[in-house]
Amino acid sequence: MPELPDVEGFRKVLSEHTGAPIRAVRVRDPGILRGIGARQLADALRGHRFEQPRRHGKWLIAPAGGPVLMLHFGMTGSLSWHSPDEPLHRHDRVVWQFDDGELRFRDMRKLQGIRLADDETQAERVLSDLGPDARDVSRARFDKLLSGRRGRLKSVLTDQTFLAGLGNLLADEICWHARINPQRAVGDLDDSDRAALYGAMRRVLRESIKAGCVPSRDTWLTGARDEPAGPCPRCGTPLSSRRIAGRTTVWCSGCQPS
Known part of the structure; x- marks a missing residue:
């Protein structure tokens, strides 16, 4: 996609x-x-x-x-x-x-x-209903946008009226890099969580733009997400999955506790 x-x-x-x-x-x-x-x-x-x-x-x-x-x-x-x-x-x-x-x-x-x-x-x-482009949004605006949202993190990240450009793979990858469970309620995130998410988003987007896609790397979630209960590339815990907002969502219960 x-x-x-x-x-x-x-x-x-x-x-x-x-x-x-x-x-x-x-x-x-x-x-x-x-x-x-x-x-x-x-x-x-x-x-x-x-x-x-x-x-x-x-x-x-x-x-x-x-x-x-x-x-x-x-x-x-x-x-x-x-x-x-x-x-x-x-x-x-x-x-x-x-x-x-x-x-x-x-x-x-x-x-x-x-x-x-x-x-x-x-x-x-x-384009008037779209949020700011995910590549260009500042940390201050990212925090402000999150503070006005409710719902699960995965649903918010893939909502194009929140940020434009993030889809299923990017959202899961960003949450994994930030070590935050995609099922977390946005309202429960603290400043350190938001900082981790923003930093992960910047890194994941930078590397993905270089590759022209969300790359399938052994050291990323993408390298294991298609294996049934495959091991987390970071800690080896079997990956978990469920549907959130109609899309298959993958995370590590060890690295990304609820």
Whole structure:
């Protein structure tokens, strides 16, 4: 599932192909479009040039000299660059054609998709319900946001109105690095807990952005979370799991006591 580090990687892909005119837009599956038709999208972008894209949480925002392309990758989306003669994948939904290659939006499940805002003001309205980007939030604001929340830590961390960009893997990894149980009530966290969470978030995001995803490392929770009752990479205690907020949550009862 694409989370903040993955979308940051997609942003870098797009940023390498700005400034060139878009020769054509091929919508191979209009079911990926949200609020716009295939012909409208093609007509609005043909001949335009992508400017430097930005990311907010799991959204990729690409100004194009007026209209603003907005991509959300859901659970299975990706954006990649290809030569024109490379065969299309069956899940390539939209293709932007340039003189020297193609950008392809690929998505198997189509849970989110592609929007087109008329301008930056309209794009900001689409994003208005999101919290601050998890990579950019300051410690002071992080503490302030936590102080106004109720519920379990895992549910809060994955709530995009709290912080934008954290998904299931990142939230579990951050809690594990901070040695805090994801089932803890946010209201019970003290200043040292919040400091540990913030520090863990910064470290995990920094390393994950370098890798372009939440990396599967033997020394991280990701290296063991898919093994049934696998050992904690830190202390060897069998890992625990349960569903929280509809997602499988994994933690170590030894390192992350209730």
